[in-house]
Amino acid sequence: MIDLKRKADCCGCGACVSACPKDAISLKYDEEGFLYPQTDRNLCVDCGLCNKVCPKENDYKRNQSYSYGFFAAYNKDKAQARDSSSGGIFSLLAEYIISQKGAVYGVELLDNFQLVHSRADSLEGYVKFRKSKYLQSNTNNVFRQVKEDLNKGLKVLFTGTPCQVAGLHSFLGKEYKNLYTCDVVCHGVPSKIVFDKYIEELNQKQRSKAVSACWRDKENGWYPNKVTVLFEDGSKKTTTSINNPYQAGFLHNLYLSPSCYVCNWAKLPRVGDISLADFWGYKGPLLEENENAGLSIVAISSDKGAELFAKCKDKISCHSVSEEEVKLRSRHIYKHPKAKIERTLFFRDFRKNGFHAVAEKYIYSKEYAPRRFLFRVIDKIVDILR
Ligand SMILES: Cc1cc2nc3c(=O)[nH]c(=O)nc-3n(C[C@H](O)[C@H](O)[C@H](O)COP(=O)(O)OP(=O)(O)OC[C@H]3O[C@@H](n4cnc5c(N)ncnc54)[C@H](O)[C@@H]3O)c2cc1C
Structure with a gap:
């Protein structure tokens, strides 16, 4: 049976779900909005296949090469x-x-x-x-x-x-x-819960319901990247990635x-x-x-x-x-994203105050800039010590 000691030990790839002969495992969102396997203990027969196929547990490596260019x-x-x-x-x-x-x-x-x-x-x-x-x-x-x-x-x-x-x-x-x-x-x-809250608040502002999104809107060319959200009433909201708080928070590694x-x-x-x-x-x-x-x-x-x-x-x-x-x-x-010291603070704040207000603080506000700078310095030190 999957027994997760740390959330970071599971990438939610679903190998265990497909491997389970009893269909006892399914992927479900946790409280931060990420998918993790959940096992129905009544169905599980402890065959261990889920652990056997887990690419994280087994540090899966493929025999690949640089030479193809x-x-x-x-x-x-x-x-x-x-x-x-x-x-x-x-x-x-x-x-x-x-x-x-x-x-x-x-x-x-x-x-x-x-x-x-x-x-x-x-x-x-x-x-x-x-x-x-x-x-x-x-x-x-x-x-x-x-x-x-x-x-x-x-x-x-x-x-x-x-x-x-x-x-x-x-x-x-x-x-x-x-x-x-x-x-x-x-x-x-990025987190599904953060995304859902972003959309919920956007719906209130727009006085309509978001029905679809395009994170890579190329209507006016590829660069700079633009995000478009489409609403039920036919309206749409297009922003560059940097000016879109959800995409900017994602790019800042705040809620991965x-x-x-x-x-x-x-x-x-x-x-x-x-x-x-x-x-x-x-x-x-x-x-x-x-x-x-x-x-x-x-x-x-x-x-x-x-x-x-x-x-x-x-x-x-x-x-x-x-x-x-x-x-x-x-x-x-060739490099995974860097962990952010602010991530825990962000989620705590987000649960209390919703998305836009908190994103403003953690990404854009001048008032919060000295703290952001301090966090960056701490991140750098942690990085060097690692
Ligand atoms: C979550 C995410 C993060 C990315 N981050 C980077 C990055 O940091 N740097 C970078 O250079 N490129 C990144 N990319 C890849 C890049 O955006 C393009 O997908 C890639 O260049 C392929 O473009 P294309 O025009 O050939 O394919 P497209 O025609 O755009 O096809 C997209 C492909 O991505 C797959 N896909 C779409 N969404 C997801 C998803 N959520 N999870 C898994 N697969 C998905 C589709 O199945 C399809 O195969 C990221 C993509 C995703 C989905």
Whole structure:
């Protein structure tokens, strides 16, 4: 049975949920808004399979390599690139797998801002996976479905955060020739409870009900990044990430899952066959022709990753880049986010005073700036001592 000593020891990947032969485990939100396994003791037979597949407990590592290289890349179909978070490379990988009559697994945003992993095997079906959704997705028992597809001989592309990709490989326990994994370079997953409160307060201000959100709105180009919330009455609110308090708090690492601050897979070589990241600050030859439609870093870490990328290459504009350049532009490709001393204070304050007032204090207010500075110094010292 899963017996969590520390919250940071679980990334909520759901490997245990899929492994349980009695369906005794499900992922449920804790009081901070992160998914953790909960076991129905009446169903559990203590077989220990949940512990056996846990990628955190077993410090899961995959035999990957640096030697396949890194690319700056974007999808030549500008409409697809615009409908994606960065360069739209995920769409090309998905379309290739579907053209081979395979199945694609990705993250879908449901009506009530719930995120789930689901399956698609058609060109219309996979589109819902496009765009980064800045919440934690529930994998339910999707790893089981992946295994069924693999055993039928289907080509499968699984996409998710690095911990979810590690969880899938750990659950499967062996390499499958027909499985391709793609991890999105991940800043961490933010709290669902904080998000829900942000939306609730926004609804009051807007006097309508938020029905959907786009964390990567490219209507007026990729950079600077914009977040748009859509309301029932047809209105919408668009802000840049920095001016959107929820996204800014996320970028300040204020309310990430405890396991993100000690992520085992925010490193090179990556755990997925292919990894995708935003290429912010790119200054190379693709800049002009890209016309601010969005650019990705593509990191390839295995033969299968190289093979899949090669299959899509004529639909991609790309050139190879150095590891140094990649590390400079995408910190989380090789480093997990830093823990924040203020996190505990934030949650305490948030429970009493709601989201916007507290976000203002912890992110923007001048009055609170000296304390923020002090926290930064303490964080730095803790970092050096670690
Ligand atoms: C929570 C999160 C944090 C990220 N942090 C960083 C970062 O710090 N630095 C960086 O360079 N890039 C980060 N990314 C990745 C980046 O935003 C793009 O997803 C990536 O560049 C792929 O872009 P694309 O245009 O090829 O794909 P898109 O067409 O936008 O496809 C998005 C892909 O992400 C998957 N996905 C969407 N939401 C989630 C989710 N919540 N959990 C798991 N998988 C999801 C989908 O299944 C799909 O495969 C993050 C993504 C997410 C979801």
